[in-house]
Amino acid sequence: VAREKFQTLTEQMFYILLALREECCGVDIMEHVGSITAGRVAIGPGTLYTLLEEFCRIGWIRETKVEGRRRSYRITIRGRERLEEEYQRLLRQTEDYRLALEKGGDAP
Amino acid sequence: VKTTYRIHFYRPMDGDAVERWLHRKALRGLRLEKAGQFVWRFRRTEPAPLTYAVTYFPDASVYGGAATPQQEEYAEYCAAAGWDYVTQWHRMQIFVTDREDPIPLETDPHQKLDTIRQIMRKDTMPLLLLLALCLLQIWLTWQEYRVAPIAFLSSPVVLPRLLAYPLLSLTTIMDQIAWRLWLRRSERSVAAGGDCVPSLFPLSRWLGIGSVVVVALAFCQMIGYALQMDAAEAVLYGLGTALAIMLAIYLPMWWMREHGYGEKAIRKTTLIITVVVVVVFTFGAVALMGGGEEIEPAYWYETADGDRTYGIYDDPIPLTLADLGAETDGLPYSRYFRSLSSSPLVERTQASEHCPPEKHLEGEFHDLFYSIYRIKLPFLRDLCRNELLRQTEFSPAEDFRWQAEELYIGPGNSSGAEYMAIWGSTILFLRTDIPLDDAAIGAIRSAVLN
Numbered sequence: 001v002a003r004e005k006f007q008t009l010t011e012q013m014f015y016i017l018l019a020l021r022e023e024c025c026g027v028d029i030m031e032h033v034g035s036i037t038a039g040r041v042a043i044g045p046g047t048l049y050t051l052l053e054e055f056c057r058i059g060w061i062r063e064t065k066v067e068g069r070r071r072s073y074r075i076t077i078r079g080r081e082r083l084e085e086e087y088q089r090l091l092r093q094t095e096d097y098r099l100a101l102e103k104g105g106d107a108p
Numbered sequence: 109v110k111t112t113y114r115i116h117f118y119r120p121m122d123g124d125a126v127e128r129w130l131h132r133k134a135l136r137g138l139r140l141e142k143a144g145q146f147v148w149r150f151r152r153t154e155p156a157p158l159t160y161a162v163t164y165f166p167d168a169s170v171y172g173g174a175a176t177p178q179q180e181e182y183a184e185y186c187a188a189a190g191w192d193y194v195t196q197w198h199r200m201q202i203f204v205t206d207r208e209d210p211i212p213l214e215t216d217p218h219q220k221l222d223t224i225r226q227i228m229r230k231d232t233m234p235l236l237l238l239l240a241l242c243l244l245q246i247w248l249t250w251q252e253y254r255v256a257p258i259a260f261l262s263s264p265v266v267l268p269r270l271l272a273y274p275l276l277s278l279t280t281i282m283d284q285i286a287w288r289l290w291l292r293r294s295e296r297s298v299a300a301g302g303d304c305v306p307s308l309f310p311l312s313r314w315l316g317i318g319s320v321v322v323v324a325l326a327f328c329q330m331i332g333y334a335l336q337m338d339a340a341e342a343v344l345y346g347l348g349t350a351l352a353i354m355l356a357i358y359l360p361m362w363w364m365r366e367h368g369y370g371e372k373a374i375r376k377t378t379l380i381i382t383v384v385v386v387v388v389f390t391f392g393a394v395a396l397m398g399g400g401e402e403i404e405p406a407y408w409y410e411t412a413d414g415d416r417t418y419g420i421y422d423d424p425i426p427l428t429l430a431d432l433g434a435e436t437d438g439l440p441y442s443r444y445f446r447s448l449s450s451s452p453l454v455e456r457t458q459a460s461e462h463c464p465p466e467k468h469l470e471g472e473f474h475d476l477f478y479s480i481y482r483i484k485l486p487f488l489r490d491l492c493r494n495e496l497l498r499q500t501e502f503s504p505a506e507d508f509r510w511q512a513e514e515l516y517i518g519p520g521n522s523s524g525a526e527y528m529a530i531w532g533s534t535i536l537f538l539r540t541d542i543p544l545d546d547a548a549i550g551a552i553r554s555a556v557l558n
Contacts (some may be wrong), residue, residue, distance in 0.1 A: 010216060012215060012216050018484070020123075026181070026184075026185050026188075027184065027185060027188040030185070030188055030189060042211045042215060043215055044189065044211055044212045044213045044214050044215035044216070045182070045185035045186040045188065045189045045191065045209075045211075045213055046163045046182075046185075046186070046213035046214040046220070046223075047213075047214050047216040047219050047220070048185055049181070049182050049185050049214045050219050050223060051216070069180050069181045069184055070181070070184070071179060071181065083238075103452065107264075
């Protein structure tokens, strides 16, 4: 189910994984994503919490530190691979877009 | 700081309706402080356009209790996004913010839908169990009705039994339908890039409230009957009983929550208290209904050989053997009368007059036995008549002296002939060995119809 569910990463999943290339706690991730995307992508705290739980469960990230209530995470090798796959998919997608425009000759 | 309380009729899945309700309250200067089971506490403040968000936490317990570390961590995430934790109710967690354009708690509708689906899955099993129990009760009620329809219809608990379980089943089914419809629509909406649709709140909410009111009134009627009260007293007493039951269950739960007990302790205590309250209430109800007290005989009659003793009653009965023209003086006739059962549908009374068997041997004696059925809803008359006809082999008869709409004569037995007469909504079943002349029939009519 998890594999089917995360076949394509949503924008928020993508940025959470990207932010976790460095060790971060949940609250930091929200800020980090905000700064990476210049405020374009905002992750709701409920969504972030649920996704972190899910990512831990399927082994894309791991808990690295617990300080009081604050837990820190970091992306795992599996998570990196999945992020890379998604990046390649997005590249293919943009490439397809570019080729389609070249053939059609019209720009959006 | 002034606090005020509001009763609410929301269900755990009415998150968006709760958000709007709390927003309206905030605009009127009421800020939610604490969510109880039925009553929520508000603080009076300056009116403010606060935004509330309801989120569901799968690990939260319906019993409340101190927040788990996970819930605290969740609340910390929310605080970082500008949302302050207010309270929790059921598995619902309520947050508030005064920011004008806050980041929503849930920014991924897929994830939100998944969480709600997960919670509903947890809550569906107990509901289905409840539905199964209700259906079992309906089936048992139906069986009871089939075996003895008149006894069932005249039972004082008939209204609660006829209404409570079907309405509870209907509400549960409606809730399930509303939930499935909501799920389907939300799945479509989310798949199309939208958000979850608003809850299908009003219909099943009003059905739920209506059911509670109807069932409560039916219970008040039952209590009123048991304690011989008028309608207003019965409603007061019924509401008092309901309030006492709720307080007995929820007060300890509330106290434990206030004192920071964990979910496990609250759950265990609540379950134990609920079982005790249900048992006490059931035994209390049975004692109240009790089928009427046994009436003590007026005196005891001992046979000449001293072997046997008979209880002799001297109740005032509406129709006596003397009214039928029989000579009963000098013999220890027992006159017994009691209301067998009564409900808003049917009332049954029974009376008899007979002497101890020993006296039968001493010469002239007579017997009289009769039941009077007063049908309070016209459409039940044929049903009761057919049931009585089924019990005894009556044959239709015509005798204008009875002035009855229908008259039947039964085969009779050693105690005499049997008659069944129907006048409007009154049915009389009578057995006596006295031949009924014009005067006797006139006496019967006036005794039964007055």
